[in-house]
Amino acid sequence: MILLSITTSLAQDKEAKITLTFDKADSLYVCKALVTSEGIPVSEVPVNLSVKRLFGNLPIGEAIATDSTGVAAFEVPLDIPSKNGKLTIIATIVDDENYINTETSGIVNWGMVIVSDNSNVEDRSISAARDKAPIYFITVSLLIIGLIWGTLIYAVLQVFKIKRLGRVDKIEEFKITN
Amino acid sequence: MSEDINITETTNKHETFTQEEYMVMKSDLLRPIEKIGKAGKIWIAFLITVFLAGVFAYYVQETRGKYTTISLRDYTMWGIYISNFLFMVAIGLVGVLMSAILKLTHFEWYRPLSRIAEVIAIGAILFAGISIVVAMGRPDRLFNLILYGRIQSPIIWDVIGISTDLVASLILLFIPLIPSLITCRNNLKNLPKWQLKMYNFLSFGWQGTPEQWKILKKTMRILTILLIPLGILICTITAWLFATTLRPEWDSTNFGAYFVSNGFLLSAAVMILATFIFRKAYNLEKYLTEMHFDKLGQALVLMALIHGYFNINEYLIPAYKMSSLHENHLLSLFIGKDALFYWSVVIFGIIVPFLLPLFPKMRKPIPLTIISVIVLIAGWFRLYLIVIPGLLQPYLPIQDVPESWKHYFPSLVEITIVTATFAGLLLIVTVFSRLFPIISVWEVAEGELEGKEEITNYK
Numbered sequence: 025m026i027l028l029s030i031t032t033s034l035a036q037d038k039e040a041k042i043t044l045t046f047d048k049a050d051s052l053y054v055c056k057a058l059v060t061s062e063g064i065p066v067s068e069v070p071v072n073l074s075v076k077r078l079f080g081n082l083p084i085g086e087a088i089a090t091d092s093t094g095v096a097a098f099e100v101p102l103d104i105p106s107k108n109g110k111l112t113i114i115a116t117i118v119d120d121e122n123y124i125n126t127e128t129s130g131i132v133n134w135g136m137v138i139v140s141d142n143s144n145v146e147d148r149s150i151s152a153a154r155d156k157a158p159i160y161f162i163t164v165s166l167l168i169i170g171l172i173w174g175t176l177i178y179a180v181l182q183v184f185k186i187k188r189l190g191r192v193d194k195i196e197e198f199k200i201t202n
Numbered sequence: 203m204s205e206d207i208n209i210t211e212t213t214n215k216h217e218t219f220t221q222e223e224y225m226v227m228k229s230d231l232l233r234p235i236e237k238i239g240k241a242g243k244i245w246i247a248f249l250i251t252v253f254l255a256g257v258f259a260y261y262v263q264e265t266r267g268k269y270t271t272i273s274l275r276d277y278t279m280w281g282i283y284i285s286n287f288l289f290m291v292a293i294g295l296v297g298v299l300m301s302a303i304l305k306l307t308h309f310e311w312y313r314p315l316s317r318i319a320e321v322i323a324i325g326a327i328l329f330a331g332i333s334i335v336v337a338m339g340r341p342d343r344l345f346n347l348i349l350y351g352r353i354q355s356p357i358i359w360d361v362i363g364i365s366t367d368l369v370a371s372l373i374l375l376f377i378p379l380i381p382s383l384i385t386c387r388n389n390l391k392n393l394p395k396w397q398l399k400m401y402n403f404l405s406f407g408w409q410g411t412p413e414q415w416k417i418l419k420k421t422m423r424i425l426t427i428l429l430i431p432l433g434i435l436i437c438t439i440t441a442w443l444f445a446t447t448l449r450p451e452w453d454s455t456n457f458g459a460y461f462v463s464n465g466f467l468l469s470a471a472v473m474i475l476a477t478f479i480f481r482k483a484y485n486l487e488k489y490l491t492e493m494h495f496d497k498l499g500q501a502l503v504l505m506a507l508i509h510g511y512f513n514i515n516e517y518l519i520p521a522y523k524m525s526s527l528h529e530n531h532l533l534s535l536f537i538g539k540d541a542l543f544y545w546s547v548v549i550f551g552i553i554v555p556f557l558l559p560l561f562p563k564m565r566k567p568i569p570l571t572i573i574s575v576i577v578l579i580a581g582w583f584r585l586y587l588i589v590i591p592g593l594l595q596p597y598l599p600i601q602d603v604p605e606s607w608k609h610y611f612p613s614l615v616e617i618t619i620v621t622a623t624f625a626g627l628l629l630i631v632t633v634f635s636r637l638f639p640i641i642s643v644w645e646v647a648e649g650e651l652e653g654k655e656e657i658t659n660y661k
Contacts, residue, residue: 152354154352157353162353165353172370176370178421179421179425180373182421183406183421185417186418187406189409190406190411190414191407
C-alpha cells in the first residue's frame, strides 16, 4: 500500500512538453499537439485544445489522447471569430495521473474576421441617440407635453386675469355698466 | 301632526345657512392658524429633528462614499430609496382621487377633504423627486438629465412627468386657496405682519366679484379635469420604468394598472389617516364627520378589490405558466425565502382592507384608521417586494460575484434618509395647515348652502 502510493507520487512528478503545429488540410484547419516527456514522445495522454476568448477559453471538441507517435490531431472549425485575423490556440494536459498539468499556446492566422454592419447607425430608431429619435415619437411626446403645460400656463394666466379684475377701477367700471 | 313637523324640519334645515353658522365655521376652521398649542410645537420640533437627521445622513453618504455607507451594489443598484420613491408617487395620487375624481362625479363629501388631499399630494411628489436625487450616484450630474436626456428613455418620461405633476398640483392647490386667503386676512388680525402680508400678496387682488368667481370656478374645473389623466399618467410612467425591462419580475404587461390601482388603494388609506389626525388634532369633528369615515371606508374596500384583481393578474397567470424565466422568482415569492413577506403583504395589504371595512363597525374613525395604517405599511413593503427581489433576479443569471452582492438589506444611512422623507412630508403638511386653512372654508360653506341630499340624509 505504501509502496504503491510512493510509486504513484513519483510518477506524477513527470514533466511533459507540448509542441503545437498548425496546418491547413483541404478546407479544414488541423492543429497537431506533440507531447514529449524528457525528449521521448509519449502516447495515451489526453490533450485539451481551446481557443482564447475575452473572459476564458472556448474548448474545441473533446480531449484527444495522443497516438503511438505522441501526436494528438485536432480539427478546428473555420468559423471561429478571430481577433484582428489571429487566433490564440491553447493546448493543455489537465489532471492526468502520470504527468503534471502543462499548457502551451500559439498564435495562428486562422479564424473569421468579423466585419460589423454599421449601416443603420444613422437611422432614426427608438434605441438611437438623442438627436435621432423617431419622428412620430418626438411629435407625439411634444404634443402631449405641450397640451398639458399649455393648460397649466393658461391656468396661471387666468390667475393674473383675476388680479387684473380685482383692481378698483375695474370694479367701478363693472358697477357703472351694470 | 308629527308628519307636518318632520316635513318642515327637513325642508328648513339646510335651506338657509345663517350668518351665525358661517361665523362658527370660519372660527373653527381658522383656529389652527391662530393658536398653536404645546403639542403642536413639540410635533413640529420632532419632525424638524428627524428631517435634519436625514440631511446629516445624506451628508455622510456623500462625503464618506456610497460603498461604505449604503448597501447598494452592482445588482441591487436600487434599494429602499427607489421603493420609497414608488410609495411617494403612489400617495401622490391622493389629489387625483379625493380632490378631482370625487369633485367631478359630484360626491359632495369631498369638500372638506380636497385641500388636505392636495397638500399631501404635493408633499409626496416633492419627496418622491428628492428620493430619486438621494439615490443618484452623481447628483452633480442632475442637470445632464435635462441637457442630454433622450426623449425615448422611460427615465426622462418620469422626470418630465414628476415635475409636471408637481406644478399642476401646486396650481390646483393654490387656485381654490385664493378666496380662503382673503378670509384669513380679514379675520385673523392678530397674526404676525409677514403672515398678513403673505396672504395679501398671494390673494392676487381677490375681491369676490362675480366675474372673478366665474374665472376661478372655470379654471378650477379645467385643472380638475386635467389632473385625473395627468395623475394616472404619472403613476403609469413610474410603472413603465420597470415594465420596459426584461427582468423576470418586471417583464409584465400588467404593471401600469398594478401601480395605478396600488396608488389608489394607498391614497384612500392615507386620506383616512390624515382625516383622522386632523379631526383629532384640530377638533374638526363637525367637518370631518363619521360620514366621511364611512364613505372613505367604502372607498377603501373598492380600491382593495380593484388592486386585488390586478394583483391576481400579475401573479397567478405567470405562476400557472411557470416559465423557466419566471420560475425562480415566483417560487421564492410564494414558497421560498420571500414567502412570509409576500403573503403578509397580500393579507394585510389587500385582504384586510377588503374584508374588514365591509362591516359598518369597522368604518368608525378609530378602527378604520388602524386598518389604513396597516394598509400603508403593507403598501410600502409591497413596493419593496417589487424592487429588490426583481433586482436580485436579473435577466442574465448572477454568476461569479462576491456573496454580499447577492443579498440586500438597507443600511442605517438609508433607513435614516427614508424616515426623513416621511418626516419632511408630515412637516410640509403640518406647516401648511398652520399657515393656511386646511379645510376649504368657502367650498364647505357652498356645500352647506346648496344642501346636498347625500349629506343631509346620511344615516
